[in-house]
Amino acid sequence: MNMEQPDMSQIASTAELRPVPPARVSDEPSSEHPVVFEVRDLDVFYGDFQAVRGIDLDIRQHEITALIGPSGCGKSTVIRCLNRMNDLIETARVEGTVTYHGVDLYGPDVDPVEVRRRIGMVFQKPNPFPKSIFENVAFGPRIAGLTADLDDIVEESLRRAALWDEVKDKLDEPALALSGGQQQRLCIARAIATSPDVVLMDEPASALDPIATLRIEELMIELKEDYTIIVVTHNMQQAARVSDRTAFFSVEVGEGGRRTGRLVEFDLTERIFTSPSEKETEDYITGRFG
Amino acid sequence: MNDRRTHFHRELAALEADLVGVAGRAEGMIAEAIRAVVEDAPDVADAVIASDAEIDRIYLDIHDRWLELMARQQPMGSDLRLMSAILVLNATLERMGDQCVNISKMAKVVHGLPRSEQILEELQEMADLVRPMVRRSVAAFIRRDVAAALTLPEMDEPVDRLNRQMYQRVVACGPRKEQLEWATRMMMVARALERIGDQAVDVAEQVVFLATGEFREFGDTAGSGDRT
Numbered sequence: 001m002n003m004e005q006p007d008m009s010q011i012a013s014t015a016e017l018r019p020v021p022p023a024r025v026s027d028e029p030s031s032e033h034p035v036v037f038e039v040r041d042l043d044v045f046y047g048d049f050q051a052v053r054g055i056d057l058d059i060r061q062h063e064i065t066a067l068i069g070p071s072g073c074g075k076s077t078v079i080r081c082l083n084r085m086n087d088l089i090e091t092a093r094v095e096g097t098v099t100y101h102g103v104d105l106y107g108p109d110v111d112p113v114e115v116r117r118r119i120g121m122v123f124q125k126p127n128p129f130p131k132s133i134f135e136n137v138a139f140g141p142r143i144a145g146l147t148a149d150l151d152d153i154v155e156e157s158l159r160r161a162a163l164w165d166e167v168k169d170k171l172d173e174p175a176l177a178l179s180g181g182q183q184q185r186l187c188i189a190r191a192i193a194t195s196p197d198v199v200l201m202d203e204p205a206s207a208l209d210p211i212a213t214l215r216i217e218e219l220m221i222e223l224k225e226d227y228t229i230i231v232v233t234h235n236m237q238q239a240a241r242v243s244d245r246t247a248f249f250s251v252e253v254g255e256g257g258r259r260t261g262r263l264v265e266f267d268l269t270e271r272i273f274t275s276p277s278e279k280e281t282e283d284y285i286t287g288r289f290g
Numbered sequence: 291m292n293d294r295r296t297h298f299h300r301e302l303a304a305l306e307a308d309l310v311g312v313a314g315r316a317e318g319m320i321a322e323a324i325r326a327v328v329e330d331a332p333d334v335a336d337a338v339i340a341s342d343a344e345i346d347r348i349y350l351d352i353h354d355r356w357l358e359l360m361a362r363q364q365p366m367g368s369d370l371r372l373m374s375a376i377l378v379l380n381a382t383l384e385r386m387g388d389q390c391v392n393i394s395k396m397a398k399v400v401h402g403l404p405r406s407e408q409i410l411e412e413l414q415e416m417a418d419l420v421r422p423m424v425r426r427s428v429a430a431f432i433r434r435d436v437a438a439a440l441t442l443p444e445m446d447e448p449v450d451r452l453n454r455q456m457y458q459r460v461v462a463c464g465p466r467k468e469q470l471e472w473a474t475r476m477m478m479v480a481r482a483l484e485r486i487g488d489q490a491v492d493v494a495e496q497v498v499f500l501a502t503g504e505f506r507e508f509g510d511t512a513g514s515g516d517r518t
Contacts, residue, residue, distance in 0.1 A: 214294040240362040
């Protein structure tokens with residue numbers, strides 16, 4: 001599966017490129033991996049409440065980027081901007097720039113459905129459809145009209161999600177009969193069945209036991225060979241274990257107690273967890289926060 | 291049972307493999323350093339001193355990777371003990387390299403001075419005793435072989451004895467001023483070899499810690515009492 005250069009023509013025929021503000025200066029070594037998402041000066045509002053402010057972030061291909069920080073810091077809000085999931089919230093408003101392979105993700109000609117096909121998502125709680133294992137994985141490809149090789153697509157997706165050996169003899173059984181960990185891997189298989197470029201994971205293991213969590217983490221490391229992965233996690237040890245880069249978000253309390261999320265530090269994971277540049281990050285990872 | 295943390299365990303194994311590689315280098319350096327002394331060969335001494343840079347490079351690399359693994363993987367149980375042992379071994383093996391550099395520097399300083407064949411024979415004997423100690427302690431580490439590790443204090447005894455009697459050998463050179471200067475330096479060579487022997491015992495102590503979770507100094511229990 002070649003994900004190196006996605007064909008952007010399907011996502012926006014006449015994609016309008018908004019001017020991008022200068023990138024934040026970073027002293028980290030340049031990476032071999034090209035940038036998939038370039039987030040600049042991102043503000044997100046829910047009604048008149050500002051959820052996050054001034055986020056600058058580069059997400060690189062075939063890496064796992066972790067977003068960590070305390071509750072309410074806006075990490076889930078940011079990840080949901082990357083496949084326009086916030087569009088589904090009526091009061092949500094996104095300002096700033098999010099480019100995906102150089103194309104403005106919020107441009108007027110961009111099809112949000114196509115965006116979500118290319119940028120899949122796995123949620124906190126495993127949420128298989130009340131259908132068979134097979135139908136859960138086949139759902140996306142069917143909608144996309146890929147019915148010819150459906151058996152192959154389902155098998156390949158389940159193999160990649162490290163679930164095939166456990167379910168190959170019971171593909172017709174209800175997905176809801178699987179264990180929580182298996183259901184989450186099924187949701188990952190479902191997410192990758194439509195051949196996405198990016199997989200977003202919002203707390204993918206927080207509802208799982210430690211063993212199932214380790215399986216998901218190992219799976220993430222396997223999957224980054226083919227996909228770009230962005231994971232939101234409350235569990236900073238998980239971010240440390242799996243990610244290549246980590247973004248630490250925090251909360252700023254403004255007038256009237258209004259809490260707005262902001263990005264404190266974004267660096268190689270090794271550096272964030274051994275010698276972060278910002279005192280706020282150091283305080284958080286050493287448990288001296290707040 | 292399936293390994294649920296294959297990536298972590300692969301990195302841990304790579305770290306251990308690199309450490310074992312350093313041990314092989316250190317053992318080779320001991321042989322070359324003592325050859326520089328016995329053959330009065332400053333060029334060999336220079337080569338040993340230069341090769342220590344590679345051990346230092348690997349030492350720093352292992353240290354960096356160790357820190358990253360520790361911070362990122364939160365090892366527990368036997369993985370935690372192995373991480374602890376790797377840190378100790380890394381520093382111990384790097385110091386063995388430093389001792390070989392010390393020996394080589396002595397070889398250069400005494401170049402051309404009159405020598406004592408008896409002292410040279412005993413230094414060669416010490417080197418021939420400590421090299422198998424390094425090899426056995428590291429082999430015991432690789433195999434987690436407590437029984438083999440426990441033989442190290444006994445192997446160390448003749449090394450300590452030779453080191454202790456070196457003082458008498460040096461005193462015996464007294465009337466001959468130039469030879470005395472040479473011999474005084476050789477006492478430091480003997481001391482360096484004796485330290486390498488102790489460091490091999492330190493490696494063996496880590497094998498027992500790795501296997502049992504209990505750390506104890508062999509010198510205290512083996513009764514030799516001489517770990518200086």
